[in-house]
Amino acid sequence: MAIVVKTLSEQAYEIIRERILSNDMQPDKPIRQDALSQTLGVSKIPLREALTRLEHDGLLISHPNRGFLVRPLTVNEAEDVFDLRLSLEPDAAAEACKKASDEQREKVKEIFIDLQNHADECSPEAVTVNSAFHLALTEMPDKPVTQVLLERLHLLSERYVRMHLEPPNREANAFREHQEIFDAWMARDGKAVKKLLKAHTKGTLEDLREQIPS
Structure with a gap:
């Protein structure tokens, strides 16, 4: 069996995705990237890559002045x-x-x-x-x-x-x-x-x- 090594971006993606699916992150509340970066122990670059991927998945939305937010359920x-x-x-x-x-x-x-x-x-x-x-x-x-x-x-x-x-x-x-x-x-x-x-x-x-x- 091959050993799969995940990048920091992939690890951050999986953790944040699970939090969103578990409703631990509230819709329409801006994600504080500085605090989240410290909590996950990753720098801003892999964190932003993870957030962008989650936006592509439809779990997040982004606004120029508010940053990333969890997409509301409608x-x-x-x-x-x-x-x-x-x-x-x-x-x-x-x-x-x-x-x-x-x-x-x-x-x-x-x-x-x-x-x-x-x-x-x-x-x-x-x-x-x-x-x-x-x-x-x-x-x-x-x-x-x-x-x-x-x-x-x-x-x-x-x-x-x-x-x-x-x-x-x-x-x-x-x-x-x-x-x-x-x-x-x-x-x-x-x-x-x-x-x-x-x-x-x-x-x-x-x-x-x-x-x-x-």
Whole structure:
């Protein structure tokens, strides 16, 4: 196994990203880069690289006079992101389950087991595994543009998914739905995959409309 050495910028990115997903950094409050630099033990250059990357991910926004701020969660953005996912993801997963190689099917199975291990959690790790599971269902070598678009949408979805999983019993309900989607995908039942994934995504959006403050 190769040893992976992460740069200071990459380490700062991962720490700040986890804090944002954990709601430890409040939206619309300017990030004090001097204080954050000292807390993380990194200089301003790798810190700014990390913040710029997080802005590209859609987790931060920047203003000329206020610097970087955590992007607020809004119903409008949730509808935009999840509607786009609905237009791409169910069809892509339905097609991918029929084309999947043995290697791809094994990958989906391994990620599902990891998802099962996080079934009772509402943590940044659980949200990351959730995204990995959804993306593995749609992966097709001959559809790279679709995959890039879905990866971007899942980056924007992560904080909303974390919010969605906060109420009691949400994790259990989500895992039950993931189990049904996984079973249909492994059975190469594209019609069922499309139907289940649409219902799963629509249900998440409906819950978010009630959860996000107007």
